[in-house]
Amino acid sequence: MTESPVHTDLWPAPLATGAVDATVTVPGSKSVTNRALVLAALAAEPGWVRRPLRSRDTLLMAEALRSLGVGIEETVSSSSDAGSTASVAGAGEAWRVIPARLHGPATVDVGNAGTVMRFLPPVATLADGPIRFDGDPRSYERPLHGVIDALRALGARIDDNERGALPLTVHGGGALDGGTVEIDASSSSQFVSALLLSGPRFNQGVEVRHTGAVLPSMPHIRMTVDMLRMAGAQVDTPESGGEPNVWRVSPSALLGRDIVVEPDLSNAAPFLAAALVTGGRVTIPDWPEHTTQPGDALRDIFTAMGGSCELTEEGLTFTGTGRITGIDADLHEVGELTPVIAAVAALADSESVLHGIAHLRLHETDRLAALAKEINELGGDVTETADGLRIRPRPLHGGVFHTYEDHRLATAAAVIGLAVEGVQVENVATTAKTLPDFPELWTGMLGPVPGATTVPRA
Ligand SMILES: O=C(O)C1=C[C@@H](OP(=O)(O)O)[C@@H](O)[C@H](O)C1
Ligand SMILES: C=C(OP(=O)(O)O)C(=O)O
Numbered sequence: 001m002t003e004s005p006v007h008t009d010l011w012p013a014p015l016a017t018g019a020v021d022a023t024v025t026v027p028g029s030k031s032v033t034n035r036a037l038v039l040a041a042l043a044a045e046p047g048w049v050r051r052p053l054r055s056r057d058t059l060l061m062a063e064a065l066r067s068l069g070v071g072i073e074e075t076v077s078s079s080s081d082a083g084s085t086a087s088v089a090g091a092g093e094a095w096r097v098i099p100a101r102l103h104g105p106a107t108v109d110v111g112n113a114g115t116v117m118r119f120l121p122p123v124a125t126l127a128d129g130p131i132r133f134d135g136d137p138r139s140y141e142r143p144l145h146g147v148i149d150a151l152r153a154l155g156a157r158i159d160d161n162e163r164g165a166l167p168l169t170v171h172g173g174g175a176l177d178g179g180t181v182e183i184d185a186s187s188s189s190q191f192v193s194a195l196l197l198s199g200p201r202f203n204q205g206v207e208v209r210h211t212g213a214v215l216p217s218m219p220h221i222r223m224t225v226d227m228l229r230m231a232g233a234q235v236d237t238p239e240s241g242g243e244p245n246v247w248r249v250s251p252s253a254l255l256g257r258d259i260v261v262e263p264d265l266s267n268a269a270p271f272l273a274a275a276l277v278t279g280g281r282v283t284i285p286d287w288p289e290h291t292t293q294p295g296d297a298l299r300d301i302f303t304a305m306g307g308s309c310e311l312t313e314e315g316l317t318f319t320g321t322g323r324i325t326g327i328d329a330d331l332h333e334v335g336e337l338t339p340v341i342a343a344v345a346a347l348a349d350s351e352s353v354l355h356g357i358a359h360l361r362l363h364e365t366d367r368l369a370a371l372a373k374e375i376n377e378l379g380g381d382v383t384e385t386a387d388g389l390r391i392r393p394r395p396l397h398g399g400v401f402h403t404y405e406d407h408r409l410a411t412a413a414a415v416i417g418l419a420v421e422g423v424q425v426e427n428v429a430t431t432a433k434t435l436p437d438f439p440e441l442w443t444g445m446l447g448p449v450p451g452a453t454t455v456p457r458a
Helices: 032-039 056-067 113-126 143-154 190-201 218-231 269-278 294-304 334-345 358-362 367-377 408-421 429-435 438-446
Strands: 010-012 021-023 047-051 071-076 095-098 106-109 128-132 158-159 168-173 179-183 206-210 246-249 258-260 281-282 310-313 315-319 328-330 352-355 381-385 387-392 399-401 421-428
Touching: 010 143, 021 438, 032 047, 032 056, 032 095, 032 113, 032 190, 032 218, 032 258, 047 294, 056 113, 056 429, 106 113, 106 218, 113 128, 113 143, 113 168, 113 352, 128 387, 143 158, 143 190, 179 190, 190 206, 190 218, 190 246, 218 246, 218 294, 218 334, 246 315, 269 294, 269 315, 269 334, 269 429, 269 438, 294 310, 294 315, 294 334, 334 352, 334 358, 334 367, 334 387, 334 408, 358 367, 367 381, 367 387, 367 399, 367 408, 399 408, 408 421, 408 429, 408 438, 429 438
Parallel strands: 021 281, 047 258, 106 128, 179 206, 328 352, 399 421
Antiparallel strands: 010 421, 047 095, 071 095, 128 168, 158 168, 206 246, 281 315, 310 315, 352 387, 381 387
């Protein structure tokens, strides 16, 4: 767990006074928005990204691509479909992406966005000129060696440092040979996604061979493959009859597409958790019937913890009973759901063991250490295991929940605050990484607030 700057702003997490009963419209997926932007920027013709998430991570991605020469115009969408939920922050808007010759010199601020720091160095190899990458202090500690070493092996020139991490400069030569490369992506699936996304534009395409013992977040790799195929790329995968742990992208032009971004199902987690914790009911509109987002697993996970769900034309409705059961769950594929699941587990009536998530130590913060420390400071009994957390529910009390500049720590704290009086969330504004409207959506869910975009059910 890295030290984060001291934040004095404390948000009193609202205590639920009864069972929640609300419809919460969740903004677009971070992972889909940032992939859509990269693919649109690399296409041979203009495209649209509709209902994009507008948050720190996606605005950094858009700004970075603009600095390389890509046109990204913000418009109010003309599509009647996308315009139909105009009350939702960001909905009804669209980004028109106009690809251009990529060029340096440029400086990219990655913030602490894994998608920006990993997806863009491969794009920068296609630019003419030097592209410098820098970001938040935590970004220097997050693994990037898989991308850097692979790009070098594929013909790129990169100035980095002895840590093989940010800050660094990619000296783009206007094109990259590409070819076959071995990487160990056990610390982040984003290494694989990064190389595949730019792969169609490499002279020989790319063949990525993962050599590590484990590979987290497979749904995110499937998302990359699906979106590449939607953009016209030819991708061979282990699932399509290829070798295990090998992905191949053929060189080709990419099509400009018109993409409507799905709601961010991982950001739906705290709201669904509210139904579970309060014995209430929450509906998330536009929940996709089929999706590669890891958040779809919440349907099974929260059902196993004591609720039930139904997918209808209105969206996904999750209903809790007020009783929460602990779980033993392998979250390797869906690691980003861990903080909220841990929060729910701390309020359950039996022990939970969450495993397969050692790589979370290298996320926005060391999430395993941070969750254990902060829940324990409220009276909990959480221990770190080699690859996860053991959570024994205890009666909790109020106090300050530190968030370490991690959006998902803040939303997890809000979930605990529903059931525990006096939880104060440090720096709730850190939710702006992926969900800038979180405090308003949260209080809107709990009761009528003038001007809120979330409405309790009539
Ligand atoms: O590709 C993506 O969009 C993501 C992949 C995952 O990263 P890791 O594989 O590093 O966990 C996930 O945790 C992150 O929030 C988003
Ligand atoms: C791990 C996460 O983000 P990033 O894309 O920065 O890796 C996350 O959002 O939980």
